[in-house]
Amino acid sequence: MYQLTLETNTYFYKYPPVLPSDDAIFQSLLACQNQLAVQGYEQYQISAYALADKQSRHNKNYWSFGDYLDIVAGAPGKITRILPNKIVQTQKPSAPSIISIPLKMID
Numbered sequence: 001m002y003q004l005t006l007e008t009n010t011y012f013y014k015y016p017p018v019l020p021s022d023d024a025i026f027q028s029l030l031a032c033q034n035q036l037a038v039q040g041y042e043q044y045q046i047s048a049y050a051l052a053d054k055q056s057r058h059n060k061n062y063w064s065f066g067d068y069l070d071i072v073a074g075a076p077g078k079i080t081r082i083l084p085n086k087i088v089q090t091q092k093p094s095a096p097s098i099i100s101i102p103l104k105m106i107d
Contacts, residue, residue, distance in 0.1 A: 001029075001032055001036075001048075001049065002047050003025060003029070004019070012019075018064050036049045040052070044060070045059060045060075045063060067079050067080055070090050070091065075091075076089065076090065076091050077090040077091070078090070079091070092101075
């Protein structure tokens with residue numbers, strides 16, 4: 001569940017829709033949270049709700065700084081190396097014929 005954000009260089013930023021007031025947005029958030037709770041959904045991240053034992057493993061892994069592979073074009077990846085003690089972040093290029101390259105090393 002996300003609130004609409006008007007990102008720069010987008011159609012909505014250039015032609016913003018009429019948005020509800022902050023109070024109306026907050027009341028809508030409370031109503032959504034209430035309906036989700038009534039249906040048994042629990043909030044486990046800022047904008048993520050799920051039934052018990054149905055949380056997204058990908059999201060939980062990402063937000064706990066776990067490792068993940070860059071398999072498809074344009075996908076990011078992060079692998080923790082034990083030796084040497086470094087973290088490698090990668091980004092799959094848009095052109096699939098090009099191999100993955102490290103973006104940065106984090107000590």
